[in-house]
Amino acid sequence: MSCGEPHETDCSEVLDHLYEFLDREMPDSDCTKFEVHFEECSPCLEKYGLEQAVKKLVKRCCGHDDVPADLRAKVMGRIDLIRSGQPAARPASEEGTSLG
Known part of the structure; x- marks a missing residue:
């Protein structure tokens, strides 16, 4: 998705890191770049708004469920x-699960 206009921060970069932005899991300087991009690019702003609404809906509907400790630890x-760059080997006990 792109508006077809050149931007300092490319649309693909914004969309690839949209959830990091939504969750505030990126440096403030990157958040500022994304905010500037959203001011310039209505398709990306629309995608951001949609994803933000979905995130709020999920939180409202599912935010009260406790996550089992073992599942949280696995995730x-x-x-x-993944962050360390190591391949994530799947134990045989997890073959066929949706987490792999």
């Missing part, structure tokens, strides 16, 4: 592996 372990 966080996978995230750590």
Whole structure:
């Protein structure tokens, strides 16, 4: 998705990191770049608004459910592996699950 106009921050970069922006999991300087981009690019702003609405809906509908500790540990372990660049090997006990 792109408005077809050149931007300092490319639309693909914004869309690739949209959830990091929504969750405020990026440096303030990057957040500022994204905010500037949204001011210039209505298709990206529209996508941001849609994803923000979905996130709020999910939080409202599912935000009260407790996550089992073992599931949380597995997910966080996978995230750590991905961030470190190591391949995430799947234990045989998890074959066929949707987390892999």
